[in-house]
Amino acid sequence: MTFVRGIANWFGQTLRLIARNKAGFLGFIGLLFFIFLAFVMPLFVPLDKTSRVDKIYNPPSAEHILGTDFQGRDIFSLVVHGGRDVIVIAFLTGAISTFIAVVLGSISALLGGAVDSAIMAATDFWLAIPTFPLLAVLATQIKLNDVWLLSLILALLSWATLTRAIRSQVLSLRQRDYVEAARSLGMSHRHIIFKEILPNMMSYIAISLVFAMTAAVYAQGGLVFLGLLSFSDNNSWAVTIQLAWTRGAIFFKDSFLNIMAPVAAIALFQLSLVLFTRSLEEIFNPRLRVGV
Amino acid sequence: MTVNATPIIELDRVSRVFEQRRRQVKAVDAVSLAVQEGEVVCLVGESGCGKTTTGKMIAGLIHPSGGEVRYAGKNIWAMSKDEFRRYRLAVQLIHQDPYASLNPAHTVYGIMSAPLLQHGIVANHKQARERVRDLLRTVDLTPPDDFLDKYPHQLSGGQRQRVSVARALTVSPKVIVADEAVSMVDVSIRVSLLNMLSRLKRDLGVTFIFITHDLAVAKHFAWEGRIAVMYLGRMIEIGRTPQIINHPQHPYTRALLSAIPEADPRITRTKERLQLRSLDIPSLLNIPSGCSFHPRCPLFEAGLCEVSVPPLADVGDGTRVACHVVARERAKEVVA
Amino acid sequence: MSENAKTAGEPALLVEDLWVEYPARRGVVKAVRGVSFELRRGETLALIGESGSGKTTLGLALVRLLPKAARIKQGRIMYYRNGTSQDVLALNAEQLRRFRWQECAMVFQGAQNALNPVLRIEAQFLDTARAHGMTDAKAVRERAIELLKMVQLDPQRVMHSFPHELSGGMRQRVLIALGLLLQPQVIILDEPTTALDILTQRSVIEVLRRLRTQLDFSLIFISHDLSLAAELADRVATVYAGAIVEIGSVYDIFERPRHPYTLALTRSVPTVTGEMHPLASIPGSPPDLINPPLGCAFHPRCPYATDQCRSQEPRLERVGDDQFAACWHWQEVKP
Numbered sequence: 001m002t003f004v005r006g007i008a009n010w011f012g013q014t015l016r017l018i019a020r021n022k023a024g025f026l027g028f029i030g031l032l033f034f035i036f037l038a039f040v041m042p043l044f045v046p047l048d049k050t051s052r053v054d055k056i057y058n059p060p061s062a063e064h065i066l067g068t069d070f071q072g073r074d075i076f077s078l079v080v081h082g083g084r085d086v087i088v089i090a091f092l093t094g095a096i097s098t099f100i101a102v103v104l105g106s107i108s109a110l111l112g113g114a115v116d117s118a119i120m121a122a123t124d125f126w127l128a129i130p131t132f133p134l135l136a137v138l139a140t141q142i143k144l145n146d147v148w149l150l151s152l153i154l155a156l157l158s159w160a161t162l163t164r165a166i167r168s169q170v171l172s173l174r175q176r177d178y179v180e181a182a183r184s185l186g187m188s189h190r191h192i193i194f195k196e197i198l199p200n201m202m203s204y205i206a207i208s209l210v211f212a213m214t215a216a217v218y219a220q221g222g223l224v225f226l227g228l229l230s231f232s233d234n235n236s237w238a239v240t241i242q243l244a245w246t247r248g249a250i251f252f253k254d255s256f257l258n259i260m261a262p263v264a265a266i267a268l269f270q271l272s273l274v275l276f277t278r279s280l281e282e283i284f285n286p287r288l289r290v291g292v
Numbered sequence: 293m294t295v296n297a298t299p300i301i302e303l304d305r306v307s308r309v310f311e312q313r314r315r316q317v318k319a320v321d322a323v324s325l326a327v328q329e330g331e332v333v334c335l336v337g338e339s340g341c342g343k344t345t346t347g348k349m350i351a352g353l354i355h356p357s358g359g360e361v362r363y364a365g366k367n368i369w370a371m372s373k374d375e376f377r378r379y380r381l382a383v384q385l386i387h388q389d390p391y392a393s394l395n396p397a398h399t400v401y402g403i404m405s406a407p408l409l410q411h412g413i414v415a416n417h418k419q420a421r422e423r424v425r426d427l428l429r430t431v432d433l434t435p436p437d438d439f440l441d442k443y444p445h446q447l448s449g450g451q452r453q454r455v456s457v458a459r460a461l462t463v464s465p466k467v468i469v470a471d472e473a474v475s476m477v478d479v480s481i482r483v484s485l486l487n488m489l490s491r492l493k494r495d496l497g498v499t500f501i502f503i504t505h506d507l508a509v510a511k512h513f514a515w516e517g518r519i520a521v522m523y524l525g526r527m528i529e530i531g532r533t534p535q536i537i538n539h540p541q542h543p544y545t546r547a548l549l550s551a552i553p554e555a556d557p558r559i560t561r562t563k564e565r566l567q568l569r570s571l572d573i574p575s576l577l578n579i580p581s582g583c584s585f586h587p588r589c590p591l592f593e594a595g596l597c598e599v600s601v602p603p604l605a606d607v608g609d610g611t612r613v614a615c616h617v618v619a620r621e622r623a624k625e626v627v628a
Numbered sequence: 629m630s631e632n633a634k635t636a637g638e639p640a641l642l643v644e645d646l647w648v649e650y651p652a653r654r655g656v657v658k659a660v661r662g663v664s665f666e667l668r669r670g671e672t673l674a675l676i677g678e679s680g681s682g683k684t685t686l687g688l689a690l691v692r693l694l695p696k697a698a699r700i701k702q703g704r705i706m707y708y709r710n711g712t713s714q715d716v717l718a719l720n721a722e723q724l725r726r727f728r729w730q731e732c733a734m735v736f737q738g739a740q741n742a743l744n745p746v747l748r749i750e751a752q753f754l755d756t757a758r759a760h761g762m763t764d765a766k767a768v769r770e771r772a773i774e775l776l777k778m779v780q781l782d783p784q785r786v787m788h789s790f791p792h793e794l795s796g797g798m799r800q801r802v803l804i805a806l807g808l809l810l811q812p813q814v815i816i817l818d819e820p821t822t823a824l825d826i827l828t829q830r831s832v833i834e835v836l837r838r839l840r841t842q843l844d845f846s847l848i849f850i851s852h853d854l855s856l857a858a859e860l861a862d863r864v865a866t867v868y869a870g871a872i873v874e875i876g877s878v879y880d881i882f883e884r885p886r887h888p889y890t891l892a893l894t895r896s897v898p899t900v901t902g903e904m905h906p907l908a909s910i911p912g913s914p915p916d917l918i919n920p921p922l923g924c925a926f927h928p929r930c931p932y933a934t935d936q937c938r939s940q941e942p943r944l945e946r947v948g949d950d951q952f953a954a955c956w957h958w959q960e961v962k963p
Contacts, residue, residue: 183353448914480678
């Protein structure tokens with residue numbers, strides 16, 4: 001019972017902290033909306049696969065609230081079904097690259113010496129490679145329709161910058177008096193890393209994760225848009241844009257929503273992520289948590 | 293104090309060189325000091341004199357570049373893992389800044405219970421809570437239950453410093469190195485903090501190495517102990533507190549004591565001041581030759597002071613001074 | 629001298645019932661609560677208080693350099709010179725700019741940050757002068773050299789140095805010289821010796837003492853350091869929880885304090901010279917300026933507190949020839 005109440009308290013407090021920052025709260029609401037749109041709505045709105053030659057580029061109506069696309073399909077259903085992969089890939093990519101960065105950055109900072117030099121040399125080398133063209137080449141060679149594989153490869157785009165950032169964070173935290181006090185008290189390395197250093201980096205890590213997510217959304221969008229990545233039967237906001245683009249939707253007056261609806265979905269999702277980082281700072285700031 | 297007993301802490305010509313932009317900075321230069329169990333020794337000096345680095349070497353947090361740090365007669369950097377662990381817990385450091393020395397992510401209970409649990413001093417959280425309560429009472433944070441679940445940011449500077457002391461007490465240290473432990477708290481809080489530390493010294497028999505820039509605080513905390521004065525990485529005078537305060541020998545110590553502004557207008561406006569030859573403090577990157585105080589020293593003698601580093605010489609009354617001129621004059625007096 | 633005679637008895641600065649507040653996360657900080665005092669011509673007044681006493685806010689209010697969020701709720705700040713007066717709270721932006729260096733200069737705590745790091749000291753003098761319409765660079769340079777000599781610095785060396793090439797004590801003295809450039813009649817120093825080493829502190833103190841005899845200005849310094857007040861001040865005001873609780877001559881304050889807080893403060897600082905006397909500790913914690921205690925703000929820590937102290941706030945009243953204390957029980961307070 002107390003455990004349940006503890007969880008409830010935690011949620012209540014976290015919500016309160018999120019609400020402290022108006023922009024962050026707006027981002028939070030936006031994210032909830034997109035999660036609902038992409039994961040719950042598809043259960044109620046079937047994906048429209050039928051071509052209707054008589055309904056090409058129809059304006060919004062009661063039947064099709066966002067109008068229809070170049071094949072006469074319902075744009076709203078495309079938007080509803082196009083979010084899942086984008087969000088999942090973004091999250092996985094963010095999580096993988098942040099994980100790599102936290103592990104490598106911490107090792108680099110805490111061990112120092114040759115290990116540090118080796119890891120830093122690797123990041124230098126990686127940062128010198130033009131990664132996006134490399135990814136484009138990779139995409140033509142490997143069939144990238146596995147969500148995990150794609151996330152892993154996208155994560156390789158951002159790990160190096162993140163690793164350096166995390167390393168400098170750990171380096172500065174390691175110098176703190178309380179870490180020295182912990183050493184003096186004979187605390188284990190594990191304690192020092194997980195109890196003294198990591199908790200003070202949580203907001204930084206969470207914010208890094210969110211920014212890695214936004215980068216991943218753009219990277220996958222870019223690859224799809226260039227036609228280098230195809231989602232065979234899956235749908236995606238990026239696929240919708242790419243198809244609309246290649247079918248010349250930009251040339252018609254009535255095709256505006258065919259391109260703009262998925263563009264708006266991506267833009268608003270990104271905006272929500274960026275705004276939400278404002279609240280992350282509050283959530284992870286122990287100064288704002290009240291002792292119970 | 294038995295003179296023949298093995299000192300609990302012994303520094304034997306300990307040095308520390310830091311690398312700063314490819315230049316060597318000698319923060320501590322061949323400092324020797326023996327501290328007996330239960331003793332209070334104040335390391336006094338201005339910023340850059342090496343007192344903090346010396347303190348951290350005593351606590352085993354910085355490796356010396358030369359010389360040996362011994363705990364109970366054993367070189368700490370040649371100890372077995374088990375011995376080192378015992379030493380590590382026996383010597384605790386209290387930091388200067390109470391806002392930086394407590395992890396903001398944890399509550400007072402979290403901060404204090406971690407070492408208790410890690411070292412098996414208590415068996416479980418229930419015992420840990422009891423022990424933490426006792427320790428909070430020891431440092432006058434009462435009632436302890438008001439503080440257990442507070443985060444550091446909810447405490448005042450003085451209260452944080454008490455938590456810092458209580459945390460050091462979790463591992464029952466034999467030696468406490470207090471680095472400017474009271475200099476960052478307000479005047480009105482400072483005295484009660486000092487009184488609390490004095491009580492620990494008396495009740496628990498803890499050996500204190502008290503690092504401060506404030507000779508008045510040193511006088512009050514260590515009247516029964518000793519004061520060691522440092523200047524640019526070297527120890528230049530050491531002796532019993534009343535001797536150092538009332539009969540300082542080294543011209544630097546004398547200058548320092550005469551320069552201190554006092555919180556009494558009649559005393560401070562009539563005090564005799566020792567004039568220095570230069571106000572500039574030399575840089576650690578460019579320490580003067582010979583006696584490093586010679587460019588500022590009113591007793592400076594050309595051909596002597598800038599040539600060789602004066603050794604610490606016994607001048608009687610248990611005081612030792614690193615000054616060519618003072619040592620010579622005192623030796624003459626003895627002959628006469 | 630003749631000017632002084634003409635305006636004899638007139639203060640350099642008069643503050644009446646000043647209240648300053650600023651918003652914080654937890655609520656409104658009542659940083660200055662009804663402060664009144666006068667700065668007499670040619671005197672040195674020390675405002676002594678601990679951290680969070682509101683003394684720095686008070687200093688900033690005197691030159692209207694408060695942060696934007698802060699608000700002067702009420703009060704009056706008057707500067708007098710040669711028989712004319714200026715109401716600082718009524719000045720417009722242009723008047724204020726002129727006022728700040730020519731009438732009253734403030735030298736801040738943390739001398740490192742107050743100088744522009746990319747300009748040589750000479751340029752800082754010239755810029756300050758130019759901003760106030762002194763365009764004769766030669767005259768400014770001469771004046772700067774004269775002032776640097778007065779603060780015991782070598783002008784040849786210092787004028788061409790960048791701030792980072794000078795030590796903390798030297799920078800502090802440069803700032804004092806810069807503050808004197810436009811011959812203000814009031815100088816406010818915020819923690820002038822904090823964070824300086826003892827021998828450096830001594831040199832700053834001696835410089836200030838010498839300047840006082842050479843030039844004609846009034847000085848306010850704000851500090852937590854009682855010994856600085858003992859060294860330099862003619863009069864001392866103790867500040868507690870945003871209010872002046874006692875003000876009087878330096879000897880009265882140190883030898884015959886009538887407010888329990890002043891008494892406790894002067895008894896809590898150890899001295900190097902003289903006997904070992906036991907130090908008195910002040911129980912409790914510093915006051916919370918968001919929710920100051922009801923009645924006398926010092927009552928939770930005061931050994932003399934009674935029911936009256938818990939409900940009614942005492943005002944400054946005359947307790948000696950030139951000494952005022954805000955305490956219901958000042959007659960019982962004995963050193």
